[in-house]
Amino acid sequence: MQNLSRRRVLTLGAALGLAGVAAPSTAWAWSSAGSIAATDTVSDPWGVWDDDTDPLVASLLENGQIPAVNTAFDSWIENGDALPAGLPAPLTAWLQRHNTLPSWTDQAKLARAAQFNKRMSMYLFLLYGLGSGIMSTVIPREARNVYWSEGGADMKARAAKTFTYGYDLNAVDAFQPTGHFVVTSNKTRLTHAAVRHLLPQSPGWRAVTDDFVPISNGDILITFHSLGTFVRREMKSWGLRISAAEDEAFLHQWQVALHLLGVRDDFIPATWAAAEQQSAYALTPLLAPTPEGINLADILLGLTSQVDLGVTRGFQREFARYLLSDRIGDWLRLPRDYASRAVIEVGWPAYVAFREGLSPIIPSGFSMFDRFVRGLAMLFLNNGTSATYTPITIPTGNRPS
Ligand code: HEM
Known part of the structure; x- marks a missing residue:
């Protein structure tokens, strides 16, 4: 078990660039040879928005x-x-032009991804929610954009809308006629276009931004790496069994999702190796704290604390640290709870090993971890059920300054 923890720490540390952070580079250098388009060119997605x-x-x-x-x-x-x-x-x-799947969609892979998502759902809720969700607050552009946009003033409603996207993507029929994901993606793409028009009119955003038009193709790729690439890396580091076909299918689902958000094919990684390379290049060096991100992380973690997950607030913050690294935890000023951390370091790998049938020993903290992951899943699912379905709406203004 110690080996598993150590391997995990090393992998995550290296992946997040925590052993010597490279200076952020300003010019894009990722070749599109590794993209779906497979064209050996270098064009800059930070200068590409959504012309159509x-x-x-x-x-x-x-x-x-x-x-x-x-x-x-x-x-x-x-x-x-x-x-x-x-x-x-x-x-x-x-x-009529966009409400359709790309020509290169592989339905068999989407069907496999749907089954995989179902099998991994507990881990996915945890990783997307407590991992990717909090990581988004240390992606400076995303944190500033979310904070200064209309939804930044009501994070509960915003989180519910984001859950809608996640729920629709993870539903078994996500891409089928009965599923919601193509529609939800189109609404999201239109929302992003609205943000591109609105945020430049916000004095608060203009005062802090390093960008004149938000949400470029490059920014969307960065967010993808904080979602799909991060989640897949974590699942692997936990020793979860993922077949080569499932691995490919999980990527394919995200490739289609990126296309539906308006990302050009020559920027979408064709393989996980290419995705990891892009992530190391485009996400890792850019992670940094901002006042907006610190505020948003506090609100997001506070929303999760409102639900009784059977663990203390300190445990929940430590779990976020465990997933994302102490460096990010320190940036976000997450309080320390060393006793909980010790329980997590030993108990989580043991919980995963038992749950996956890799170890016959029921770990002592099993019921606590089980309640925690199930509680998070319920929080997520409650937003996704039709009774409380929170539709994505296109904003018409910004956060009041
Ligand atoms: C809105 C998903 C990338 C900034 C939304 C919404 C979803 C979503 C579902 C609609 C829900 C809502 O209104 O809150 C995604 C996904 C992305 C991505 C899946 C990439 C894979 C980005 C990036 C940025 C960004 C890169 C900024 C750098 C925003 C903002 C809103 C928004 C500001 C509007 C919030 C509001 O005022 O209502 N996004 N997004 N998104 N997104 Fe994204």
Whole structure:
């Protein structure tokens, strides 16, 4: 078990660049030879936004049409639903172009990914929620954008909308006509286009940003690495059994997701090796604390603490540290609870090993860990059930300064 912990620490430390952080580079140098397009070129995704969507959404915002679009979108939920009636004609034309899967979609891989997500659901809830969610607060551009956008003022509602995306992606029929994910992705892509138009009008955002238009293709790739790449790396380091076909399918699901968010094929990694290379290059060196991120992490962890997970607040903060590293924990000023940490260091690998049938010994903290992961899963699922379904709506303003 000690070996497992040590390997995990080393892998995560190296992956997050914690042994000697490279200076952030300003020019993109990742060759598209490793992308789906497989073109051996280097173009800069930090200078690519969404040309087919941004002018359209800017004009809908300028003409005051977004509230009516959001109302029309209320009943547009399933991938197989007809496009809503009464939308502005250019938006209908946009949806006719984009409300579909890319030509390179492999349905067999998507079906395999769905089964894999189901099998791994407990780990995925934990890793996306407490790992990726908190990591997003140390991605400076993302933290500043989220803080200064409309949703930054109401993180509970924002988290619920993000859960909707995660729930829709992880549903067994995510990409099927009865699933929601294609529709949810289109709503998210339109939301991002709105943010690109709105945030530059925010004096608060302008005062802190290093970017003149938010959410470039490069930024979306960075967020993908904090989600898919991070989660897959963690699952592997925990010794979870992932077949080569499942591994590939999990990547494919994310490749399609990135395409649906408007990322160009020449930036989407074709393999996990290429993804890891891009992540080491584009995510790791850019991680840093910001006042906005520290605030958002505190709010997000506070929201999770409102639910009784059967563990203390200190345990929950230590678990976030355990997933993300103490360096990130220190950046976010997460309080220390050394007793809980000792329990986690020993108990979590033992819990995983028992749960996966890799060890016959029931660890002493089994029921506590079990309640913790199940509690997090319920928190996630409660937002995803139809009773409390929180639809994604396109914002019309920014956080009040
Ligand atoms: C909105 C997902 C990348 C900033 C959203 C929403 C989702 C989402 C589901 C709609 C929910 C909501 O309104 O809160 C994703 C995914 C990404 C990604 C899956 C990449 C894989 C990014 C990046 C940034 C960003 C890179 C910034 C650097 C925002 C902002 C909003 C938003 C500011 C709007 C919040 C509001 O004011 O309502 N995103 N996003 N996102 N996203 Fe992203």
